[in-house]
Amino acid sequence: MGIIVEKFGGSSISNTEKLFNCCKHIIKEYDAGNKVVVIVSAQGKLTDRLISEEKEITLHPSPREHDVLLSVGEQISIAKLVMCLENLGYNAISFCGWQIPIITDNKHGDCNIKKIKTDKIIEALNQNKIVVIAGFQGITTNGEITTLGRGGSDTTAVAISASLNAEICYIYTDVDGVYDKDPRMYKNSLKFKELTYDKMLELSNNGAKVLHNKCVEIAKEYKVPLVVKSTFKEVTGTLIN
Ligand code: ASP
Ligand code: MG
Numbered sequence: 580m581g582i583i584v585e586k587f588g589g590s591s592i593s594n595t596e597k598l599f600n601c602c603k604h605i606i607k608e609y610d611a612g613n614k615v616v617v618i619v620s621a622q623g624k625l626t627d628r629l630i631s632e633e634k635e636i637t638l639h640p641s642p643r644e645h646d647v648l649l650s651v652g653e654q655i656s657i658a659k660l661v662m663c664l665e666n667l668g669y670n671a672i673s674f675c676g677w678q679i680p681i682i683t684d685n686k687h688g689d690c691n692i693k694k695i696k697t698d699k700i701i702e703a704l705n706q707n708k709i710v711v712i713a714g715f716q717g718i719t720t721n722g723e724i725t726t727l728g729r730g731g732s733d734t735t736a737v738a739i740s741a742s743l744n745a746e747i748c749y750i751y752t753d754v755d756g757v758y759d760k761d762p763r764m765y766k767n768s769l770k771f772k773e774l775t776y777d778k779m780l781e782l783s784n785n786g787a788k789v790l791h792n793k794c795v796e797i798a799k800e801y802k803v804p805l806v807v808k809s810t811f812k813e814v815t816g817t818l819i820n
Pocket of ligand 1: 621
């Protein structure tokens with residue numbers, strides 16, 4: 580069995596009950612004999628809250644401190660999710676971006692991933708641990724904390740998938756797939772069963788917010804099969820490949 584990557588967005592993990600709900604998806608893959616790597620965002624609207632608290636102090640934060648502040652949310656998520664998994668009797672370990680490390684350029688607030696070192700992930704997987712990695716975070720070669728831009732955890736998930744040559748990357752979210760229009764706003768929107776990377780890029784460029792743009796570009800470049808699916812409903816999602 581291969582490596583499966585599962586990414587959970589903020590709305591999928593916004594409270595403790597939801598964190599335990601995500602564990603069901605993780606455990607299902609793990610118990611089926613797969614090696615499982617999980618990427619998480621910050622819980623709920625935490626990143627928005629950090630930004631508004633930042634604005635109470637300054638509208639022009641130094642880019643470095645902005646990233647130090649914004650990257651905090653994902654660290655909370657990884658620790659809590661591992662505690663949930665341990666509570667259920669599973670062996671899991673969390674990693675921040677800098678611990679992996681996920682090396683990026685120094686474009687604070689909108690950085691690009693340059694390199695991912697996979698040694699620690701592989702070592703933990705070989706010890707049969709579920710690996711939980713903070714999305715959105717990176718580190719420069721100078722040791723500065725960076726972030727990938729809003730929604731960047733999707734990009735972390737796909738980049739990690741590419742670096743591990745994962746079988747598939749599941750993006751769990753609060754919609755059950757990719758639609759031609761925002762299903763939260765339009766009742767007559769239609770869900771795609773399957774999409775090419777190029778079609779997905781076109782949808783993203785036209786404003787579809789379901790996936791981070793850079794994530795689709797990386798998925799295309801490294802041919803990572805992606806599935807966007809619901810955390811809450813047992814329905815088939817959208818396959819992008
Ligand atoms: N927590 C970050 C954000 O809210 C990254 C993400 O959720 O993907 O933008
Ligand atoms: Mg998102």
